[in-house]
Amino acid sequence: MGTTGGPGARTTGGSGELRRWVEALTAVAAALAAMLVTAALGLLFAGANDLPSGGFGPVVAATVLMAFGAPARIEGGAAFVAGAQGGITALPLTVGVIGALLLGLLFLRPMRLHATVGGRELAVRAARIAVLWVAVLLLLSWAARHSFTVTTGEPIVDELGGLLGASPTVGFAVDPGPAVGYGLLWLAVVLALALAVSRRTPLPLPLLRFHAAVRPAAHATLTLLLVYAGLAVPAGLVEAAVGGHARQTLAVIFLGLPNLAWLALGIGMGASWHGHVGGSLGLPMPKPLADVLREDRDVRLDIGTLTAQDTRAWLLVALAVVALLVTGVGMAMHAPPEVKPLRHALHLAVALAVAMLLVGLLTRITAAYGLTLLGFGGSGSAVLRPDLVTLVPAGALWGAVAGLLGGLTAARVRRAQPHDHAQPHGHDRPGQDG
16 A cells, blocks of 8 residues: 655655666666677777777767767868868667667566556656667767878878878767757667567557557567577678688677678568669678679669679578568467468568668668878768668568468467467467566
8 A cells, every 4th residue: 555645655756766767777878888889899890999099989989879870970171282071871780789679678677567557657768768868869979079180191292291281180070969869769769669579568558459460570570680680690700710801700790780681681582772882982791792782883782683793692582481481470379369360461561561661771871981182092982772662562572471371370280289278378468477
C-alpha cells in the first residue's frame, strides 16, 4: 500500500525520479562509451592516430557523429594560392549498430518486469534520454573540429609555401545544428525500433493491437540483419589473417562491417546500387567491389557486375535465399498460431520493404576532397547510392515469399505436435519475462 502526503512520500517519489534519471544516464553513457571505443579502434587500424597536431580525438568524435548521419565538412586554405574543400557523408555502421543495440537494451531493461506501461511513462523515459542525448551531441560537435597543416610531397613547393605564408591547412568540423538534428532523429528511430522488436516489453494499451502484427516480423527482420553482420565478422578475421591487409581489414570490421554485410544481403536479393570511386580518394572495400566501382563515372553494382569480377559472388544469392527462408519460419513460429500464412506474408513483406529502404539510406556514401597549391595537389571522390526502385520491391517480394512459406511450415509443425503441446513455447506476449 502506498501513502500520500508527508515527507515519506516525497522521499519515495524523489528517490524514484532520481533512479530513473540514473537509468537514463547509464543508458546514454554506456552507448556513448561503446561507440567511442569502437570508433577509436577502427581509426587506429586505419592509421588515423598519425594525424598531426592532436587530430585523433577530434576525428573520433566526428566519426561518432557521422554514425548518426551528420555530415563532416572539410575546408581549408592558405592565403590566395591554396585551398581545400570537400566533405563526407557516410555512416560507419559498426559504430552506430553497437551504440543502438546497447542504448535500446538499456532503455527497455527497466520495463521488462512491468505487467503494463503507460504511454505517458514511456514518453517521459524517452524524454530523459533525449535531454541527456542533446548534451552529448553538443559536446561531440564541439570536440569534432580540428585543423592542421599538410604537405604536398614536393619539397620546393612546401618550402615556397612556408616562405609565402601559404602552407596549406585543412580542417574538418561537424556543425552543431546537423549534429543535434541527425542525432535526435537517430535516437527516435532507435527507441521506436527497440519497442517494435522486443517481444516481452509491455506496450501501452492503445498499441497492444499491433503486438501480433508488428513484433514477430520486426524481431525476425532485425535478427536477419544482425546475423548477416555477425557472419561477416569471422569472414573479415580470416581475410585479416591471410589477405595481407590486416590493418585495413580490421578497420573495416570496427567501422563499416554492417555496411558491406547489408550491401551483400541487398545484392543477393537482386537489388542494385550505383556509384564510383575515383581519383586519389578511396574507401577500404573488398577487391571485387573495388574493381566494379573503380571508374570515373557511375556504374551499376549488382550480382551481375560482381560475378563478372568474381564468380563466387553467386554465393550471395544462395546465402540470401537460406537466410530469408529461416527468417520466415522463425517469424511464424513466434507469432500467435491463429495468424494465417497470407497474413505472415503481408507482415514480413512490409517489414523487409522498410528494412531494405533503411539499408539503402544507411549504406549511401558521398565523399569528395580537393587540395590545390600552386598547381600541385590531389583530389578524389567516392559515391555509392542505392537504386531504391529495385531495393524496396525486392524486400517486399522476398518478404512475401518467405513469410508465406514460413507460415505454411509453422502450421505443419504445429499440426505435427501432440495436442497438449500445440501452443508453441515461442509465442510471447508483452510483459512476459523469460
